[in-house]
Amino acid sequence: MTGSMVALITPMQADGAVDFPALLKLIDFHLASGTDAIVAVGTTGESATLDVDEHIAVIDATVRAVAGRIPVIAGTGANNTREAIALATAAAEAGADAHLSVTPYYNRPTQAGLIAHFTAIAEAVDLPMILYNVPGRTGVDMQVATTLALAAHPRIVGTKEASGSLERMRALIDGAPSGFAVYSGDDNLSCAAILSGAAGTISVTANVAPALMHEMTAAALRGDAEAAQALDARLMGLHRELFCQPNPIPAKWAVAELGLSPAGIRLPLLPLEPAFIPQVRAAMIDAGVLTV
Template sequence: MELGQIGTAMVTPFSYAGDIDFDLTEKLIEHLIATGTDSLIVCGTTGESPTLNHQEKSDLFKYAIEIVNKRIPVIAGTGTFNTAESIKLTKQADELGADGIMLVTPYYNKPDQKGIVTHFAHIAKETELPIMLYNIPGRAAVNMEAGTVIELSKIKNIRAVKEASGSLDQMSEIISGTDNGFKVYSGDDALTLPVLSIGGDGVISVASHIAGSEMQRMITAYRSGDTANAALMHRTLLPLFNAVFSAPNPVPVKYALAKMGIDTGGVRMPLVAGLGEGASAFDKVWDKFKENEHVFH
């Protein structure tokens, strides 16, 4: 699974009536491709997947695949807490031409490690698409342990993990215990550089909506051996990374996109659009980041 250095977990643009806005989606996709996104993840957490019904997900997969037109890989977020539903959506994504799928750890029902293995193994045998696992214990209420990822990596089409546990120890263990073809991506923007330093492959990002080019320059600097400049870029980006998660995701990044003139509409309940009193704090971080853009040139 060739995801490149930065996969963007794309927000889902909505009309102000609350429907998916496909015209805005096309504009967003073009913006992302132009600013450093190597692969596109559709209907992930940032895309507000829990609020999208089955048909909406299928429609969004189809549209994104058509607009991208093989320029970069499109990864369909088909994981749910329901194994049968995940298989059904995975088969649809395959038929529509997705380049891979992302499967989140089952949330809410809190399976044990054996249940997690069983869930993913059942889905994997129903498709030949490459699979990226997605571990996010802060949302799923269960941590997919390193040993579980290592066990699952032995299934031929499970080829990557998005690790949002925040644990570099866990990620190090996964890297050490899997073959060289298995990819480990940070699920946290702020850990992009640290994950690279322990042998990881990149990031599945939210901040790349608004700082994709700068993040690419940081990664390229690190990989070319210019670690001092990469570290400076990381420190410059870090306040922005934190600001992007200053309110429930994707509220802040949609706010920031609007500041850039890229309309992605509001969010669906139970989220609430806008940063309220937090807007001024975000604006200060944004202005400081723009002032320091020379760091990336």
């Protein structure tokens, strides 16, 4: 799996109910826009506030709607190893192509604990697993040596690195065994990471500018640095402004502004504050996804 992989929002009505018709509309939008894979119910998909039944239902609906046209990666992370195994098992039963498992948040395991956690999941569920390191949200940072130790497991096929460090991604790329993919989890670093050997990006920006993200990653994957960097320059405002408030608050506003989804979001998150709307709208205009 390579290219631009959207960390898809979960559309919701004003009361927070999952909007499945809007989800199907979004999937059609991404298929038409060249998105290379869909990540369902990751951080951007509000995995933290979907209950287990909703979580599985969104994965199942996404797999059914995509119908094998591009890969579907199911978000299955949890800070409870048993729950992570249960979610990964459900993703496998739904027909997902892989699953994305975040480092356990809040309980802050040691590096040895991370190895034990991810190994237990990989041993229990016959589905390719992508690790996910995002210390700014979880409170635990999976070190390069830990990731590379886990990379030896045949079912652990890649990692999404969202530490904010290009040097960290380059160290993972340099140390990875054959067949182990490194994906950027930081939109602002994705172009440079792919030009350095990353396989692609798992992207928030792709929710709003999927065609441009696909073009940028395709150029970077073929080694055309000039074209990739020019395309990325058009996206840089979105890379910045989609994080002006905690993700996915700005992304959900932007997707609603495009007419693709209601603007619903679940507590404890609130809709985008009005003071931030002009800068997000300006970034969308700069990227060419919204007219003045």
